[in-house]
Amino acid sequence: MERTTLSTYPIAVFSSGHSRGSNLAAMHKYFMEQGFLVGIALAVFTREDCSALILAQDLGIPTVVIKAADMAAFETEALKLCKERNICLIALTGFMKQLSAQFIEQAGIPVLNVHPALLPKYGGKGMYGLAVHNAVWEAGDKISGATVHHVDPLYDNGRIIAQSVVDISQCASPEDISKQVLSAEHELYPHSIFHYLRK
Ligand code: GAR
Numbered sequence: 001m002e003r004t005t006l007s008t009y010p011i012a013v014f015s016s017g018h019s020r021g022s023n024l025a026a027m028h029k030y031f032m033e034q035g036f037l038v039g040i041a042l043a044v045f046t047r048e049d050c051s052a053l054i055l056a057q058d059l060g061i062p063t064v065v066i067k068a069a070d071m072a073a074f075e076t077e078a079l080k081l082c083k084e085r086n087i088c089l090i091a092l093t094g095f096m097k098q099l100s101a102q103f104i105e106q107a108g109i110p111v112l113n114v115h116p117a118l119l120p121k122y123g124g125k126g127m128y129g130l131a132v133h134n135a136v137w138e139a140g141d142k143i144s145g146a147t148v149h150h151v152d153p154l155y156d157n158g159r160i161i162a163q164s165v166v167d168i169s170q171c172a173s174p175e176d177i178s179k180q181v182l183s184a185e186h187e188l189y190p191h192s193i194f195h196y197l198r199k
Contacts, residue, residue: 007039009197011089012082014044016068019094021052022182023114023189028059030190038194042085044078068097075103082107091193092151096128101153111151114189116181118145118163123156133174142169144177146185148192162192
Protein backbone atom coordinates (compact mmCIF):
# COMPACT_ATOMS: atom_id res chain seq x y z
CA MET A 1 0.00 0.00 0.00
CA GLU A 2 2.75 2.45 0.94
CA ARG A 3 4.06 2.59 -2.61
CA THR A 4 5.19 6.19 -2.10
CA THR A 5 7.94 5.16 0.36
CA LEU A 6 9.73 3.41 -2.53
CA SER A 7 9.90 6.50 -4.71
CA THR A 8 13.18 7.70 -6.17
CA TYR A 9 12.34 11.13 -4.77
CA PRO A 10 10.56 10.72 -1.41
CA ILE A 11 9.10 14.03 -0.26
CA ALA A 12 7.39 15.13 2.97
CA VAL A 13 4.39 17.41 3.32
CA PHE A 14 3.57 19.45 6.43
CA SER A 15 0.00 20.54 7.22
CA SER A 16 -1.36 22.39 10.24
CA GLY A 17 -4.83 22.37 11.80
CA HIS A 18 -6.93 24.01 9.11
CA SER A 19 -5.62 22.19 6.08
CA ARG A 20 -8.31 20.82 3.77
CA GLY A 21 -5.71 18.55 2.18
CA SER A 22 -6.59 19.69 -1.33
CA ASN A 23 -2.98 20.35 -2.38
CA LEU A 24 -1.83 17.11 -0.75
CA ALA A 25 -4.47 15.16 -2.74
CA ALA A 26 -3.60 16.97 -5.99
CA MET A 27 0.08 16.12 -5.48
CA HIS A 28 -0.62 12.49 -4.74
CA LYS A 29 -2.78 12.18 -7.89
CA TYR A 30 -0.16 13.82 -10.12
CA PHE A 31 2.72 11.75 -8.70
CA MET A 32 0.67 8.56 -9.13
CA GLU A 33 0.03 9.47 -12.79
CA GLN A 34 3.81 9.87 -13.21
CA GLY A 35 4.44 6.39 -11.74
CA PHE A 36 5.50 7.55 -8.23
CA LEU A 37 8.99 8.60 -9.28
CA VAL A 38 8.23 11.36 -6.78
CA GLY A 39 6.02 10.30 -3.89
CA ILE A 40 4.74 11.62 -0.57
CA ALA A 41 6.65 9.37 1.83
CA LEU A 42 5.69 11.32 4.96
CA ALA A 43 2.77 13.60 5.83
CA VAL A 44 3.28 15.54 9.05
CA PHE A 45 0.22 17.01 10.78
CA THR A 46 0.10 19.20 13.86
CA ARG A 47 -3.28 17.89 15.04
CA GLU A 48 -5.13 14.59 15.13
CA ASP A 49 -8.51 16.20 14.37
CA CYS A 50 -7.56 17.43 10.91
CA SER A 51 -9.67 16.20 7.99
CA ALA A 52 -6.60 16.17 5.76
CA LEU A 53 -5.05 13.52 8.03
CA ILE A 54 -7.88 11.05 7.30
CA LEU A 55 -7.59 11.88 3.61
CA ALA A 56 -3.84 11.15 3.62
CA GLN A 57 -4.37 7.86 5.44
CA ASP A 58 -7.07 6.88 2.92
CA LEU A 59 -4.56 7.53 0.14
CA GLY A 60 -2.04 5.19 1.81
CA ILE A 61 0.38 7.98 2.69
CA PRO A 62 2.43 7.43 5.89
CA THR A 63 1.25 10.02 8.41
CA VAL A 64 2.52 11.31 11.73
CA VAL A 65 1.16 13.89 14.19
CA ILE A 66 3.63 16.24 15.88
CA LYS A 67 2.09 18.91 18.09
CA ALA A 68 3.24 22.43 17.22
CA ALA A 69 2.50 24.27 20.48
CA ASP A 70 6.28 24.30 20.93
CA MET A 71 7.69 25.03 17.47
CA ALA A 72 11.28 24.22 18.47
CA ALA A 73 10.20 20.74 19.58
CA PHE A 74 8.11 20.34 16.41
CA GLU A 75 11.08 21.25 14.22
CA THR A 76 13.47 18.87 16.03
CA GLU A 77 11.08 15.93 15.67
CA ALA A 78 10.10 16.73 12.07
CA LEU A 79 13.75 17.11 11.06
CA LYS A 80 14.67 13.78 12.67
CA LEU A 81 11.91 11.99 10.75
CA CYS A 82 12.86 13.62 7.45
CA LYS A 83 16.51 12.54 7.88
CA GLU A 84 15.54 8.97 8.90
CA ARG A 85 13.30 8.63 5.84
CA ASN A 86 15.75 10.20 3.38
CA ILE A 87 13.30 12.92 2.46
CA CYS A 88 14.63 15.04 -0.39
CA LEU A 89 12.12 17.93 -0.34
CA ILE A 90 9.55 19.35 2.08
CA ALA A 91 6.38 20.87 0.62
CA LEU A 92 4.07 22.86 2.88
CA THR A 93 0.41 22.02 2.21
CA GLY A 94 -1.78 24.28 4.32
CA PHE A 95 0.92 24.72 6.99
CA MET A 96 0.23 28.08 8.67
CA LYS A 97 3.14 28.00 11.13
CA GLN A 98 6.41 29.81 10.69
CA LEU A 99 9.50 27.61 10.22
CA SER A 100 12.75 29.01 11.58
CA ALA A 101 15.83 29.91 9.55
CA GLN A 102 17.69 27.29 11.59
CA PHE A 103 15.24 24.56 10.52
CA ILE A 104 15.51 25.53 6.86
CA GLU A 105 19.31 25.52 7.06
CA GLN A 106 19.58 22.26 9.02
CA ALA A 107 17.12 20.49 6.71
CA GLY A 108 19.62 20.98 3.88
CA ILE A 109 16.88 20.20 1.33
CA PRO A 110 14.42 22.48 -0.48
CA VAL A 111 11.49 23.61 1.68
CA LEU A 112 8.72 24.91 -0.60
CA ASN A 113 5.31 26.49 -0.19
CA VAL A 114 2.47 27.53 -2.47
CA HIS A 115 1.02 31.01 -2.09
CA PRO A 116 -2.50 31.88 -3.30
CA ALA A 117 -1.52 35.03 -5.28
CA LEU A 118 1.28 36.48 -7.36
CA LEU A 119 4.32 37.27 -5.23
CA PRO A 120 6.10 39.48 -4.36
CA LYS A 121 3.17 41.98 -4.36
CA TYR A 122 0.72 39.97 -2.27
CA GLY A 123 3.07 38.50 0.33
CA GLY A 124 3.77 39.48 3.91
CA LYS A 125 2.45 38.85 7.38
CA GLY A 126 -1.25 37.95 7.52
CA MET A 127 -1.45 37.35 3.77
CA TYR A 128 -3.02 33.92 3.71
CA GLY A 129 -6.50 32.50 3.23
CA LEU A 130 -9.21 34.92 2.16
CA ALA A 131 -7.14 37.97 3.26
CA VAL A 132 -5.03 37.56 0.11
CA HIS A 133 -8.04 37.36 -2.20
CA ASN A 134 -9.72 40.31 -0.45
CA ALA A 135 -6.59 42.41 -1.09
CA VAL A 136 -6.52 41.42 -4.78
CA TRP A 137 -10.27 42.14 -5.08
CA GLU A 138 -9.98 45.55 -3.40
CA ALA A 139 -7.08 46.50 -5.69
CA GLY A 140 -9.36 45.81 -8.67
CA ASP A 141 -6.78 43.52 -10.32
CA LYS A 142 -7.81 41.60 -13.41
CA ILE A 143 -5.29 38.84 -12.77
CA SER A 144 -4.18 36.84 -9.77
CA GLY A 145 -2.33 33.56 -9.63
CA ALA A 146 -0.43 30.96 -7.66
CA THR A 147 3.22 31.10 -6.66
CA VAL A 148 5.51 28.25 -5.59
CA HIS A 149 8.46 29.57 -3.62
CA HIS A 150 11.18 28.61 -1.17
CA VAL A 151 10.06 29.05 2.42
CA ASP A 152 11.63 32.04 4.10
CA PRO A 153 11.37 33.12 7.74
CA LEU A 154 10.26 36.55 6.50
CA TYR A 155 6.80 35.42 5.31
CA ASP A 156 6.56 34.56 1.64
CA ASN A 157 9.71 36.38 0.59
CA GLY A 158 11.57 33.27 -0.49
CA ARG A 159 12.91 32.68 -4.00
CA ILE A 160 10.13 32.04 -6.49
CA ILE A 161 10.39 28.82 -8.46
CA ALA A 162 7.14 28.87 -10.46
CA GLN A 163 4.06 31.00 -10.98
CA SER A 164 0.85 30.70 -12.92
CA VAL A 165 -1.41 33.58 -13.84
CA VAL A 166 -5.19 33.31 -13.39
CA ASP A 167 -7.64 35.55 -15.26
CA ILE A 168 -10.03 36.83 -12.58
CA SER A 169 -11.77 39.47 -14.72
CA GLN A 170 -15.03 37.47 -14.61
CA CYS A 171 -14.88 36.71 -10.86
CA ALA A 172 -17.79 38.11 -8.85
CA SER A 173 -16.24 38.01 -5.37
CA PRO A 174 -13.05 37.23 -3.40
CA GLU A 175 -14.49 33.73 -2.78
CA ASP A 176 -14.80 33.26 -6.51
CA ILE A 177 -11.14 34.31 -6.97
CA SER A 178 -10.18 31.85 -4.23
CA LYS A 179 -11.79 28.94 -6.14
CA GLN A 180 -10.07 29.80 -9.42
CA VAL A 181 -6.69 30.23 -7.73
CA LEU A 182 -6.98 26.97 -5.78
CA SER A 183 -7.51 25.07 -9.06
CA ALA A 184 -4.38 26.75 -10.41
CA GLU A 185 -2.43 25.70 -7.30
CA HIS A 186 -3.47 22.07 -7.82
CA GLU A 187 -1.91 22.14 -11.31
CA LEU A 188 1.15 24.23 -10.53
CA TYR A 189 2.37 22.83 -7.20
CA PRO A 190 2.78 19.11 -8.07
CA HIS A 191 4.07 19.91 -11.54
CA SER A 192 6.69 22.36 -10.28
CA ILE A 193 7.89 20.00 -7.51
CA PHE A 194 8.23 17.16 -10.01
CA HIS A 195 10.25 19.26 -12.45
CA TYR A 196 12.27 20.95 -9.70
CA LEU A 197 13.45 17.56 -8.44
CA ARG A 198 14.19 16.20 -11.89
CA LYS A 199 16.13 19.17 -13.26
C1 GAR B 1 -3.86 27.04 -0.14
O1 GAR B 1 -4.74 27.92 -0.74
C2 GAR B 1 -2.50 27.70 -0.04
O2 GAR B 1 -2.25 28.59 -1.07
C3 GAR B 1 -2.60 28.42 1.26
O3 GAR B 1 -3.31 27.55 2.10
C4 GAR B 1 -4.20 26.79 1.32
C5 GAR B 1 -4.05 25.32 1.68
O4 GAR B 1 -5.06 24.56 1.06
N1 GAR B 1 -1.30 28.71 1.78
C6 GAR B 1 -0.92 29.94 2.14
O5 GAR B 1 -1.67 30.90 2.14
C7 GAR B 1 0.51 30.05 2.59
N2 GAR B 1 0.93 31.44 2.65
P1 GAR B 1 -5.13 22.97 1.29
O6 GAR B 1 -5.04 22.73 2.75
O7 GAR B 1 -6.46 22.59 0.72
O8 GAR B 1 -4.01 22.37 0.53
